[in-house]
Structure formats: structure tokens, C-alpha cells
Amino acid sequence: MTRVNSRDQALRERAAAVIPGGMYGHQSTALLPDGYPQFFERGEGAHIWDVDGRRYLDFMCAYGPNLFGYADPRVDAAFVRQLGQGDTLTGPTALMVELAEAFTAMVTHADWAIFCKNGTDATSMALVTARAHTKRKTVVRAKGAYHGAAAWCTPRPPGVIDSDRANQLFCDYNDVASLEAAVAQAGDDLACVFAAPIKHDAFIDQAEPDLSYARRARELCDQTGALLVVDDVRAGFRLARDCSWSKIGVQPDLSTWGKCIANGHGLSALLGSDKARAAAAAIYVTGSFWFQAAPMAAALETLRLIRETDYLERLNSLGGRLRSGLDERARAAGFSLRQTGPVTMPLFLFDDDPDLRRGFCFASEMLERGVYVHPWHNMFLCAAMTDADIETALDAAEGAFAALRSRAPGLEPVEKLAFLSAAPR
């Protein structure tokens, strides 16, 4: 590595003193290749600049929130206008009603909305709502699926106690038999089935939902009186202008939203059908900033852009072009690259690369060429990307594959990912 990360390095040293582990959560670079910047300076459109002044075409989109481009002038103007009027007040503004109306009008299954701040707020409320509705306890969800970072669902165990995970049963995503077995095991105690709209687990190939799996989940909930929850926090509005499972004709009772619904402003939501309305009204949920008006103004503008622009068709076109272009370039360089997930939320993994050493090397080489890709987490396209950006990415990939070709024989296992081999998924 010849990169000079002098400001980034200095900030890491300061962070190590005042932030546990130097950084926490999904934006920690602890499991990314060396040389990935931890700290950024700026974002505009499809690009980010790190604190050492380097510019990247960003395929992470803030891990989802950036749908129309960083600092989109339409969304941010709506936000700033409302900020001058009133944001966190002693009560909500009319925007809360307008947003609930606009959102439920777009999401087929939804009759009502509760707004919150974190995706985890929405998924946790979905669980509590389902338990209040059914007066039962058990949730069935897929092994390895991420539904947030509260004690009941966080993927890392320290500090979590057994009772936090009580009344949870697990199935394999897209495996109907395992879903049926878990539901049978729940017996008369099934409160809900959680489903990611696609399999977007980290470190492994992504998968679209099997229609038979989605339909069976719906049937089992109907038969038992349990609620079906689609967790659309991550994928929402990158697959459809509706709940993601509307594409396959399966409607949940509850859906959870976050990330991009206000194009980067802090807002998430639980949407539900009339069936669950009384339960949702009975639970006590709140937060100091849940009634903030400015993020709601931003969301209203974001939803308008979702409805009125061809952003989704463009995302699909850009994503298709990226996928086929990468395929060609990988093959030309003699690599077998598995590109999985929807083209708007891609992940690429190399064949014969169980410890991700090739993936790490490729990602580093892309970064060197000004393209920020992730070696093991699904990526995101945004509507600020252009065909020219995709060409830039493909040119970078051509160079990165060539570099990987020459470096591949000497690559060592990635020490920071040793846990993957220890516990293969």
C-alpha cells in the first residue's frame, strides 16, 4: 500500500481514546481491508470524500440511506425549510399525518404508520405489536438474517442474556420445510414470522425469495392467526415502490422501513394493516425525536421522488450494466465472480475464496482506483449514479482484476476474518 492516510490515521488514534474499540457498529472498518478510510469529509451525489481528500464513487450509499444522492438539493431544501419552521416541538406537525397518508397510500398492505428513528425501533415494535395482537410469544425468523442491534436480535452475543432470546425459533431462508418445522414447533404460541424481503446476509451469497417460501409464510400466519412481518429496512424502495414482497404478490401484516425513506435524514417506520391496528395502539412506544418534523418533510419529498421519477428503472438499468460488465471483465481476467442479490443491491464474491483473501484484494484495488466497494456486505446503488459512473467502475474493475491476477499467488489469509473459517456459515 502506498496510500497516505495521515488525517485518517490521526483521527483513529484520537478515536481510540474516546470511542470504545475506536469505532462501533456497521461503520467500523475493523473488518474491512487495511487502507479503507474510517473517516469521511464530504458527500455529494454518488461520491464521498475521505478526510485525506480522496474521492470515491460510493457503492455503499451510507449502507442504504443514500437513494437519490448525497445532499440531494430537493430533499435537503424540504428539510431545511421545515427546520426553520419547527422540528422537535412539544407535539407533532401536520407533516406527520401527511407522511402517514402518503406512505400508506404507496404500500399496499399498510393502513397505518408509526414513525421512529432506528430500523431496530421498527423491528422491535413489530415484535411487540405481534405479541400484543396475538397474546402469544414466539417469533420464527431465519438464521443469519439481520433484524437490528437490540438485545433480542443483535448478531454479537456479549451482554445478551438467554431471556433476551426467549421464544425465538429459527428456520432457513427459502427452505419451506424448515419454516414449517419451526411453525409446528411454536405450536399454539406463534406470534409472528419475520422475513427479510431478500436474503441479504453478510459474507455469503444473496438470494431472492422463493415464491413458495413467501406464500407458505403467509399461509402459515393466516392459519395460526400470527402476523407476517416483512423487514424492509434495508431493501425498501430499491426493489419496488411498495413493500418489496408486493413484487411476488405476498402482502405482510406489518412491514418495517428505515434507511432511505428520507434519503439520509433520520427516520424509520413501522407500517401495518388494520388487523394489527388495535395492538399497535395499545403498546407504549416513543422517543424524544420521533415527532421531528424536518425529517418528515424530507421523507415526503423522497416519497414524491420515488413515485414521480423513473429512479427505480434507472437503478435497475445501472445495476444490470454493472453486473454484465463485471461478469465480462472477471471472465476476461480468468476469474469466476458470483454476483448475487438484486442488481440494485449487489454483492460479489469470488469462487474458491472461502477466507475472502481475493475479495479483500479486489476491494482494495477498487478503492485505489477511486471506487468504494464492500467485500462482504451487500452494496447499494443510488439514483445519482450515471452510466458514466458505471463505466468508471468497470474500468476500475478491469485494473483491479489485473492487479489481483498478479497478486493472487502471494495472498495470505485475511487475519481479521479468521472467524469465518472457524465458524463457516
Next chain:
Amino acid sequence: MTRVNSRDQALRERAAAVIPGGMYGHQSTALLPDGYPQFFERGEGAHIWDVDGRRYLDFMCAYGPNLFGYADPRVDAAFVRQLGQGDTLTGPTALMVELAEAFTAMVTHADWAIFCKNGTDATSMALVTARAHTKRKTVVRAKGAYHGAAAWCTPRPPGVIDSDRANQLFCDYNDVASLEAAVAQAGDDLACVFAAPIKHDAFIDQAEPDLSYARRARELCDQTGALLVVDDVRAGFRLARDCSWSKIGVQPDLSTWGKCIANGHGLSALLGSDKARAAAAAIYVTGSFWFQAAPMAAALETLRLIRETDYLERLNSLGGRLRSGLDERARAAGFSLRQTGPVTMPLFLFDDDPDLRRGFCFASEMLERGVYVHPWHNMFLCAAMTDADIETALDAAEGAFAALRSRAPGLEPVEKLAFLSAAPR
């Protein structure tokens, strides 16, 4: 009531269709006097305007977040400047390090910080951190104290299952014997003691912490190896420019913050001492918007104002003036008013008013006179208030006491608060 709430009423009807119960959480007016507006239009300084155009001097301050005035130009300028540079990005900005440095420099016990969005995020993380640190489970906390709205702590039971509340023991605030008994009952399983910095429970008199209680909590934690958590989400920076218990010389291991730390922008925090650093680094906690830079810019400016202005002395002076002025006017009108809590976070309850009918009537009469007070939740002063505002409030109170005097004999029990008599606290 002669008030015309036509826009508010229309919005309530629309809200009833798309929001469970019409409104949720602490900003629902379901338990406030009729005539209290549900929806607001604008906030500036110490005032809010409802959607029917009425202006109020606001003693709720958004339930805390408003410390320096709504739409404070200094804080909002910092926010908007950063918004144009970058807010929710693929990683944090340098502001996160600067804010952790600034915050820990101000809070005596704190060596590190984790930033989040809800007060509930901070309290839930404190619990998980304490369990990770001690490898034990039990939390001791005071009956009736509010620590958030997650399943483990929400005050309303629907949807909560027994295992959500496992390993929790309760004591009475300021009652040393009950604290000792709960700790003894926890035996060798005590992970932490949660403490509100003051008793700020709803519906009842507030109380300052007894020094003996605070010191004993510290001692018991030291003896058992458990962590002491001060939940400063609500009271933070309205009692001290440090953790609230610094006033009485008791330092916790963890403290939780939110509400006013960015003067209304969405940000909360868990602060901790070195003792708990390894545990905090081991847990997995995150959120899509936890790394947002613009609220951190707002927080840096808010912390600067806290350090560099006499806001706290002014809040105390304004609050003292309000308290003594209200006392005089209540006495002159023949009422016995209990004013409890710190003068910067007042609550007033009438003697001989167990079902709050007098309190409701008084609050309504204050509202009529353009002063927004709360009949059963602690209120908040903000630094945008002036001596003239306090005089306005006292003039309103004089009129409200007179009106109460004439209405008192005919007042009926408050139906929506019937649960108070059913289960007296």
C-alpha cells in the same frame, strides 16, 4: 371551552385513520385536558404556535430537547453548514471524534462515548454493557422511574412478555433500605444499579436525590463489582454542566444522555468510564443514523453554549422567580400548590387534588392565557426564556387561579385519568 381548534380537529380526524390510536407516545394529548392542541405549526425561542395559529409560551420545551430556544440560530447554523458538507455517509466524520472529546471532557466520570438516536438506545446499551462487563444479569432500578420505551422498560405492558423483564429487581427511590434489600436479593448476580438523577416520575411529587441514597448506590456497586448507571437523558445539563450527580459528588460508571444535547436535533449518547470500556467495545450496537454528522455539529455548538454561557445560572434564576411568584399567587388565591423538582424542571400539583381535576382546570386556564403547562409531567425551562416571559406566566397564573376559584366547586373527576384512582401511586 370557547376555543376553536378547527385545523387541529381536522388533523386529528385524518390522524385517526393512519396513525394507531390517532397518536402514540409521550406527545399524544390523550391524557391532557380537552382543548390542548395535538398539532403544532412552528417553534421559535421559547414559543410554539399550534396549527390554529395560537402562540404559547412553552414550558414543555419539546419534553426536554429545547434548551437554548427553538430554532436557535447558532445551533441550527452549525447543523445546516454540516448538512451541506455531509450528514449520513458511508462512515463517520471527524466531528464524531471531536464530539466524543468535548463531551467526555465535560462529564467528570466519562472516558468514552457511544452516540445513538434515542434515549432508550442509550439506556438499553447501558444495560447490555453492564451485563457484558459483569457477566451477570440482574439490574436494580426504582419503581416508577422511566428509563425508556423498549420492552425491558416501557411503562405500559401490552406486547411485553415476562422474559423481557427477567432479572430486574425494584427499590423505592431515595429509600436506602429498599435499595439494600434489592441488592441483597440480587446476590452474586448484580450487573448494575440504574438511577434517575432526580425522581421525575409522572403524576407525583418530584424529589431531589438523597445524598445517602446516591452514596449507598455507589458503595453497593463498588462492593459487588456492579456498574452504577445515572440516566441523565431527561435532566442532563438542566442541573449541572456535568453529570447531574456530580452536584452531590457521586460519579457513576455509565451515564445516558439525550434530549437537549443537540438542542432538538436527533442525538443521544452513552458515556462511560474506563472500567466499562472493554465491555462497551465488545457489544454490537449500531443504527443507520448513529453516525450522522449534522446532529453532531449541532451538539458541538450546544456543548459550547453550555460551557461558555451563563445559561444554567439564568435557568435557575428564571425558575426561582417562577416558583416564588406562583407560590405567592396561589396563596393569594387560597390554593395550596406543591411545586417540586429542581426549579429548572418544575412540576406543580394541588393539595387535595388526588384525581387532578384542579390541576387539569388550572392547566386549561393557563393554556387559554397563552402559557403551555403540563398538569402531571415535569416541565422544562429553556434559556430563551426571559424575565418578561416569567412575568407573563405569572400574570396568566393569577388569572388562572381566579378562574379555578370560581370553577372549582363544579369540577367533575377527570374521566381520562380514572386509572390514577384505580391504582394509586
